[in-house]
Amino acid sequence: MPSRGRRRKMRNGCSGSHCYSWRMTPRCALDAYVIDVLMPDLVAHDRQPSAFILYLRLWRATNGGRTASPVLSLRDLSDSTGLSKRAIQDAVDSLERRQLIGVERALPTAVPRYRVMRPWRRRGE
Helix, strand or coil: CCCCCCCCCCCCCCCCCHHHHCCCCCCCCCCHHHHHHHHHHHHHHCCCHHHHHHHHHHHHHCCCCCCCCCCCCHHHHHHHHCCCHHHHHHHHHHHHHCCCEEEECCCCCCCCEEEECCCCCCCCC
16 A cells, blocks of 8 residues: 555556546637536526537537538537437527527538637637
């Protein structure tokens, strides 16, 4: 048993919480607005936690709204969020209506690309 003042070392010689972070994917920074305002608004007020989950997934896929997403089908979004395809459809409709995402399709039946909007930010930020 390790002494009280010494941390127990892992097999790779590492002994802190930073030891696990080297295996993780790069971090995804969120604007404080997303957690402080958008989450309570979508989850508590609109009662659509699925819309918030989808927004977070698209935030990650678009690098915080800096790029358009790759082509993502409803099934791709369903698999990556754990939500049903119907819940994804409702969430897309809600987020698009609130102008929090943009949906771009080459044809009406094509698989779309999503763009995350950040209406709380001023242009140029």
